[in-house]
Amino acid sequence: MDMLDRAERYLQLHGRLIDRLRFDALFRGGSRERVLDALRCYQNPDGGFGHALEPDLRGAGSQPEPVEVAFWILAELDAFDSPMVPAACDYLLRVSAQDGGVPFVLPSVRGTPSAPWWQADDDPPGHLVPTASLAGLLHEHGITHPWLPAATDFCWSRIASLEEMSPYDARAVVTFLNLVPDRDRAEAEFARLRDAILATVAFDPHETGHAHFPPDFAPEPSRLPLFSAEVMDTHLDVLMATRFDDEAVGVNWSVWTPVVAHEWGGHLAVHRLKTLRAYGRLPG
Template sequence: MLTSEQSELARTFIYSNARLLDRKRYEFHFEGGTVESVLRTLRMYQNPDGGFGNALEPDIRTASSQPIPTEMALLIMDEIDAFDPDILEGIVSYLQQITIPTTGGAPRAFCSLNADPHAPWWTTEEDHIASMNPTGSILGLLYKQSVITSFYKEPWFEQSVQFVWDNMTKIDTKDYHDLIQCITFLTNTPDRERATPMLLWLNEQLQQEGTIELDPEAGGYVHKVLDFAPSSSSYCRQWISSEIVTQHLIALANEQQEDGGWPIRWPALSPGNEAEWRGSITVDRLLTLRE
């Protein structure tokens, strides 16, 4: 979808602006880089408690471990199809520590992030309320990997799984982030008997008008076809015609900026924050366009 000049401009943007992790992601996907180079960089964001912080999620600038950056670490390992056992052991240990004992599940965020720069939507007033986001995706990705599975029968994990089953139909069915949590969990849980009817319910929600933004030119903080289905194997691809996908691919290619990178669709916290997000998103957009 891009000319050679556009691709080279995107490469220059990444190497000029993106953080090391996203440069290593780019190297891995497009220039023969190694899995280990990505994992080695990812480990720099992991704390001694096993969780991830240190602005792995660029809008959460705190060094302390948080659930959302920990989810992001799992997503990056899934992206490169390499779940590192040492990183996983740390994540499992961290999740065991932060699981809400009365309900199961992990919080969306901890109040400790309030002391450091963060986007306003991450301001947190309560540490002890479990949230579907990111619990559903975390559990789904832990089911997806097969490197370490001994914790599946541990009480904290089983309780968290039950939390997801109990709260799935209580989500905001128009919220992209909540829907992705359900998709990741339901497509990876080994309990297929229970997942089948819930997928039928989820399918109904996803096909409601306005849930997946079909207008390739829609502006603002919206989630379009290629957000829900960034690859041909994405779960939501089954309802989206090739014609619509092509329209969105063309629009996505046209969103490339003069400097070679892609923009973000929400207010930046700072110039550095914007550069970090744009570097990450530019790699994402190139992967989608290549796909």
């Protein structure tokens, strides 16, 4: 049984419908419209996304981070012309802080089932996670919306103040700098922050715990390369060895309720396959 067959079997046993449909669309020639149909079920009337699209946020209500999950799915389908996008941007505009960014999590998370790290202040400020990735993806796909200019300014301002960062901040910064149109400014900030970004990376592919590896920062070749071909090859070799016989494929953080092992596992299984294909390890 080859890798795609093993992954398909794994998804049949563990994956959510949306992740099974993503696999089918991306690797079996299946319907992309069916993925969009499934994604619409996670979007609320306010334009935001909830309903555990981000598996660690179990509540039905909208939060900023599930919008990022939705945007990455729309990106892989080349579907940023979907009406879901302007509706989501309208939501982001409504929930943005005065600084122009969207908060990491909104106070409405309180009283809903969620992982313990989703804690909100009463009036949370904007955060690079997920503002930077959201803005970068909108720029990449040529979307114009009133939310984007202030969010972009927020990202530039916050990035300019960085000296060190968490792995999640670093991944968001890399996404923004890779996709934003102002290439001279992006390359200058990347050069300034490159060492700080690399300090958040786990270079040992077998490191345990909640580690962030080179493919997490570079899931496809980018115009701001962080890693040598040798480093990437080492880590891609490890991804190629995935057996798809563990319910929690790729999940190296706290599984606080059993269902998230399956839901994240299916999501990350598709993500691993996409990364391997982007680097020529799987058929196009």
